[in-house]
Amino acid sequence: MAPTAHAPAATVGTLAGAITPTVGALAGAAAPAAVRTLTHATTSTAQALASLIRAAAPAPAPSGPRTPTPAARSLARAAEVALTAAATWSVIGGTSLCREALTIQDALAAGELDAARRRLPHLCGRDPQALDGQQIARAVVESVAENTSDAVVGALLWGALGGVPGLVGFRAVNTLDAMVGHRSPRYRRFGWASARLDDVAGWPGARLTAALAVLAGPDPRGALRAWRADGAAHPSPNAGPVEASFAGALGVRLGGTLAYGGRVEHRPVLNAAGRPVETGDIARAARLSRRVAVLALATAVAARPVLRGAGPTARRRLAAAVLLGAAGAARTGLRRGARSAGEGPAVRPRAAGSARVRPLAAGEDRP
Template identity: 40%
Template structure:
């Protein structure tokens, strides 16, 4: 697949996913590509992650599991793309629809908007129920401001992981690029944790996920800053300042970039000390604004997100047209 085709596929995939998302009826019947990848990861975890082995052998097994996961996922995506591209425009359209399943613009918006709606309609309990669907921290430890901040943080981080990153690798490497990224990111979310079972086995998945998310996290911050420049009441200047000052101090090498940009743009403080289960994490604050976030701030963050998604689509279209022009 030449670069111009992958960029056209990206443009069509972004538009189709934003318009239609992934139909719930289809999910009920056949699942989703991420759930299929998840089943493969579970099988590798059961088969290769033996608790009686040494730390070093379990880490080596985790490297092997990641390589097998990427080989299977990449081969399936490459064969599917190779079968569709010779079909011309129809094949390209089908490829774009399939690629769109690896991008989550619409579902992310719906999940975060549900937190705002929960806070407005059912108060703190409603907000906690909604935010529990998108964050790993203990919702009972959150007050109303904590719920709102958690929703905005999840929006910022998942904009990078769930939209910009798969879009970046789709534009660069077609369906195989996006599928390989999604397999890596899913592996990190399932086994890339510092728990007794996965600290060694999930090491490779966690480190590789950090690497492949690096370019997208920086691009996401730039998209949020650009979106802030277009929104009255948001500040592109403060978003840029927050990224430069705070992003590198986040415990994640990538999450700090979109979170700092969002915090600065909205005049908030995000991240900071949080509770996961019964464990308190003393993280640095992103941004130097107010910590007392409200449902209205979630709505403001969603408005920035929609604009940033539109900018991402525009960037994809411009790059596709430029690649077509150069290829002539």
């Protein structure tokens, strides 16, 4: 409890009560009259001093909440901005994503296929030794597309919805899926739960990424057409729309035959009318990723004040809409996973833009 203005008076009274027995003990029984006289004088003096302090002290302040001063509000706002900036810098992985992609492109352009194979695990979990130059380029473009959603747009969207907890929480879910979201005896249950949670958390960001790729890409009609035609064919409910939209925007063909852990898988082709991916398409995909990131940042910055000022009813409706769509994505992922389990283990590539992907062990697979 905070001290009041009457605390000095109470302190003096307590001090007087403590002095009285002390003086008596020091004087002893030899001079009882002197002790009584000294005790009476001390007590009278303390009481008089306490009365003077009570009369001079101001009235106690009310016990209600204090109104922060303008300086305190400014300091709190500055601290909030600094914390948000630090969290955003640590969570967003767009810069490292494009840097890794362009490093692989430089290696391919120089004819250094072995160097490109060594760098590929920084982006995805495919078996690089089974890929030629064109297949490596296609893998990089697909990884840039998917991680634009995972490492940039999804994080910004959840940051706009939930602030710093939304940023950090989304990144934790995405990283957990990248580390243990594998269908294997070791991660059978924990990995399954991580993968499904990532499906739910990544659903709104994937749709926003696909929409922004339509707006920012060199071929908006092609991006929209590929998204609508092929987005649902991908085993991942979130990677499909993003990769299809990027494929249509860039005019290339993605999907098809993949190699994971020494095993070959045949996936649906995205934007079948496009041409095969070339080495130079990696830089085009990186430029598109940057444009999408800028649009996503502008969207998040514009939406954050609106979401913070929205009433409880509007926020509940928005949360219900997001959860409803995410639940549908998770159910779709479960259904596709069941079909894949019957046809053979399906691979769900997962790469975090700012973190390396753990290589798959023998017999492991990403759900």
